[in-house]
């Protein structure tokens with residue numbers, strides 16, 4: 383098969399297409415002939431050598447894909463050769479073929495194009511598991527998502543709105559503010575010009591925050607929380623180490639949660655298979671009814687993975703970027 387390989391850790395130019403051995407399905411796995419793969423910000427870190435795959439996972443970059451099942455391993459029920467699917471991967475998405483545990487495979491929601499379905503697994507599983515399974519977002523809650531025009535953010539705005547939350551978000555430009563509001567945010571805060579803490583507090587405090595910045599925003603996020611609020615941290619774009627005023631957290635009876643999707647086991651409570659099952663049950667119907675829509679702003683051929691990485695690094699994109707085979 384063909385795969386995008388990073389010759390060595392480095393800039394986008396280290397990515398090149400090579401011929402590599404086809405994967406075979408292990409027990410409990412299926413093989414997918416990939417039609418499209420989603421880009422994720424963490425892919426940039428993996429290319430630079432900072433985000434190695436979990437033990438046993440493919441070292442090819444790529445955490446999600448869509449395509450057709452081309453082989454089914456032993457002990458797999460429910461999937462057949464030819465099924466159109468999308469899947470959450472621990473690695474291996476930037477390729478023409480991938481083997482994946484059957485529990486991480488989801489049917490393509492009705493009405494979604496097979497290519498565009500590659501934009502769904504990471505955002506749907508990350509956002510659902512964090513805001514609902516961990517942070518317990520409820521109807522009427524005030525939800526703050528940082529980076530509302532990005533891949534995760536654009537999905538989180540729509541999903542939280544569809545679940546009946548009031549949504550506010552941070553963005554880096556006026557155009558992105560307009561985009562985030564078109565997705566359902568009642569207020570888009572330009573993080574370069576405005577103070578999200580002040581705005582969240584003025585609205586009574588956020589019940590749930592989904593954060594991509596880590597250290598840089600830790601204490602400001604705690605300040606922005608309402609009493610009993612939950613801060614779910616999923617990204618470290620602002621660093622990994624910060625001081626936490628535990629007293630401030632205790633006075634608010636608040637919680638700080640941190641999760642990564644990629645390092646979770648497939649099985650077990652809140653494992654990847656359990657998350658995928660909930661996403662299919664609760665999120666796919668919202669997509670099928672048109673309440674939530676995949677947000678693909680640009681697709682690149684697999685051979686132009688370097689250009690796709692440059693585009694994501696520029697920060698100019700909105701929503702998701704895809705590679706197509």
Ligand SMILES: NC(=O)c1ccc[n+]([C@@H]2O[C@H](COP(=O)([O-])OP(=O)(O)OC[C@H]3O[C@@H](n4cnc5c(N)ncnc54)[C@H](OP(=O)(O)O)[C@@H]3O)[C@@H](O)[C@H]2O)c1
Pocket residue numbers: 421422423424504508528529530531532533534535552553554555558573594595615616617618619641642643644694697701
């Ligand atoms: N833990 C997990 O399981 C998991 C899974 C998936 C993703 N993630 C993380 O989620 C984050 C988003 O990933 P993605 O793939 O959606 O990437 P993306 O599309 O590139 O989004 C990055 C976002 O960061 C925003 N941003 C940059 N500086 C900011 C600041 N100072 N304040 C607020 N927002 C800021 C950008 O906003 P503007 O473009 O408006 O400037 C952009 O929306 C990344 O940190 C990624 O690692 C974590």
